Amino acid sequence: MIGWEDVxxxxxxxxxxYVALVLGYGSVRWWNIFNKEQCDAINRLVCYFTLPLFVFEFTAHIDPFKMDYMFIAADTMSKIIxxxxxxxxxxxxxxxSFCWSITSYSLCTLTNALVVGVPMVKPxxxxxxxxxxxxxxxxxxxIWxxxxxxxxEFRRTRIEGMTTTFQPKSKPKPIIVINNNNLGGGGGKDVEVATNLNEEFILEDNNSDSASSRLPFCKLMKHVWLKLVMNPxxxxCVIGISWAFISNRWNLEMPSMVDGSIQIMSKAGMGTAMFGMGIFMALQEKLIACGPSLTVYGLVLKFIAGPAAMAISAIAVGLHGDVFRVAIIQAAVPQSITxxxxxxxxxxxxxxxxxxxxxxxxxxxxxxxxxxxxxEFIH
Structure with missing residues (x-):
């Protein structure tokens, strides 16, 4: 049974x-250290340097030959559901709406397992x-x-393609097209904003099926894959798991110079991510930027919908005992910072x-x- 020491x-x-979060928040709201452009640069640092190296570092050190594949199957099935x-x-x-489906997918499936999940399930x-x-x-x-x-990337490439399509050669004032999707069931209009050539365009009328407003699918996919190839x-994760297979198959060790170069950046991954989140909060007018209804919506998806889908999948693949219990609890770990x-x-x-x-x-x-x-009552 978990005790106060474990808590x-x-x-x-x-x-x-939360210390990193408060420092990020204070650097903008209280101390005025960073402006809007500098805050965007910090987020890109996290997105393209510290997080990729953090992901590589922890995937490279797992033994893929000793994974519980029934547990992985249940986890995969729950996310497919x-x-x-x-x-x-x-x-x-x-x-x-497509946009809210993406966000709901993140809320239901993606967890902060390494930072919070490990100390939570260990006791x-x-x-x-x-x-x-x-x-x-x-x-x-x-995978996920x-x-x-x-x-x-697919969504952004599609919006950029439509920006290019709508943009006239003489470049007058931005063209405005409203997307009539409901805002996640909360009413209002879901407005997509894309930036191209330093001008903002509000795009994508979902009621229009005009072929001239969309990139051909094959061309769209080509652009998406090219951008993914350029994204660290x-x-x-791919290089990390590849190294994990190689190193565990032939008992190899990563050269200390390479390992040190990776760790010096990867150790900053979670800290800079939380710092960036604090900066983002400081730039919003309200502390709870999305409002109470969407806050409740996110918590319900994370702590009820996600574990429920995992329970169905775990029962379907035949998990039992502590493996079944861990499967449910790890699905209720808080939201992924990534x-x-x-x-x-x-x-x-x-x-x-x-x-x-x-x-x-x-x-x-x-x-x-x-x-x-x-x-504990389920055997």
Whole structure:
């Protein structure tokens, strides 16, 4: 049973993240150290340098030959269930939208397992829980964060293509086209904003099927893949897991010079990500930038929908005992910081993701303890 000492260990793991968050917030709101352009530059530093190296560092040190593939299968199935449900919602519901499906996917599936999940499950299930959480983090980095990156790049490339299509040669005032999607079921208009040639264009009328306003699909996919090839986030997890297979197969060690070069940047990954989140919060008018209704929406998806999908998948593949319990609890770990960094970089609901990270880390401990107590009755 988890005790006060174990709770303290979780708090010790989480508090440094909030220190970095407060420093980022204060550097803009209280001390006026950074301006808007400098804040954007900090976010790009995190997105393209520290996070890719952080992902590479932890994936490169796992043993892929000793992974629990039934556990991985359950985790994969749960995310496929969520993707299918969101796709149907976006396609069939009048309140559904592609953009909110992407954000909902992040909220349901992507967790901050390494920073919060490991210290949380260690007192509950010991080395077994830690091992499984690390495995889920590796799979998340290789498959699910890469999928998110692909979808975000697809969306941005499509918007940029439409910007080029709509832009007249004489370059007069920006052309404005309104997207009539409902804002995640909350009413209003979902407005896409793209920047091209230093001008802002509000784009994408979902009610228009004009072929002239869209790039051909093959050309669109070519642009997306080229951009992904140039994005270091695409390489971090792939090279990391490739090295993990090679090093564990032939008992090789990474040269100390290479390892040191990677670690000096990767160790700053989570700290700079939280610092960037604090900066983003400071630039908003309100502390809870997305409002209370979307805050509740994000917490419900993270702590109820995600674990529910995992429970269905775990039962379907036949997990039992502590492996089943860890599968449920790791799905209720708070929001991935990386998902916020991507949302900020690609301009898709960063206020929702930042709120999910901040409040998720606050409520995750009592929620996880509640899940732990309930799951103890399941044999």
């Amino acid at each position: 303290y260990k979780v708090v010790v793991a989480v508090v440094p993240l 969520i993707v299918l449900v969101l796709a149907l919602w976006a396609k069939c519901s009048t309140k559904g 509950m299930y010991g080395p077994l829980g830690v091992d499984l959480v690390v495995q889920s983090s590796v799979v998340q980095a290789i 964060l890469t999928l998110l990156l692909f979808i975000l 986030n695409s390489y971090g 998902s916020f960094i991507y949302a900020k970089e690609y301009g898709l609901h960063p206020e929702v993701l930042s709120t999910a990270v901040i409040f998720g880390m606050i409520v995750s401990l009592p929620v996880s303890v509640a899940y732990y107590a309930v799951l």
